Amino acid sequence: MPSEEDTCKGGPLPGDVQVICDVLDSAKVEDYDCRVVDQLVSFMYGYTSNVLQDAQEISKEMHAETNTIGTDDVAIAMKLQSHHTFVDAPPLHTVGMIASQVNSVPLPEVVERDGLRIPVDESDLLTNPNVQLEPKK
Numbered sequence: 179m180p181s182e183e184d185t186c187k188g189g190p191l192p193g194d195v196q197v198i199c200d201v202l203d204s205a206k207v208e209d210y211d212c213r214v215v216d217q218l219v220s221f222m223y224g225y226t227s228n229v230l231q232d233a234q235e236i237s238k239e240m241h242a243e244t245n246t247i248g249t250d251d252v253a254i255a256m257k258l259q260s261h262h263t264f265v266d267a268p269p270l271h272t273v274g275m276i277a278s279q280v281n282s283v284p285l286p287e288v289v290e291r292d293g294l295r296i297p298v299d300e301s302d303l304l305t306n307p308n309v310q311l312e313p314k315k
Contacts, residue, residue, distance in 0.1 A: 194219055225263065229255045 191199065198218045202210065232255035233247045240251065288295050 194222065198222070225259065228263075229259050232258055 195215060198215050201218075202215070229252065230247070233251040236254050237245070237247045237251045
């Protein structure tokens with residue numbers, strides 16, 4: 179088992195770890211925490227096992243006479259899993275509309291004074307107390 183310093187940097191690696199290291203290298207990612215590889219391997223195993231479990235259930239429903247998972251079963255399971263695991267980015271037009279709506283609200287005026295310049299609205303201050311203490315009875 180490679181130490182934390184030499185993960186993906188040399189020495190014999192398990193096949194799946196080597197695949198992740200090759201993906202990182204092909205994406206020209208050179209500086210990353212050693213735990214990134216572990217997280218990506220964990221995600222890969224989790225995603226693959228969920229897809230295969232879904233494909234097995236689909237296979238049972240579609241053709242109960244065989245216990246074999248087909249490529250169509252896996253493709254359907256991947257589509258189903260992607261709806262649960264990943265979120266599509268909103269369309270660029272929608273993002274633009276939201277950005278223009280948010281940016282239409284002017285920023286509060288900054289009061290010219292010494293010290294830390296913070297918004298005037300006292301309810302938004304981070305320095306306000308956020309706890310109420312009950313008086314002792």
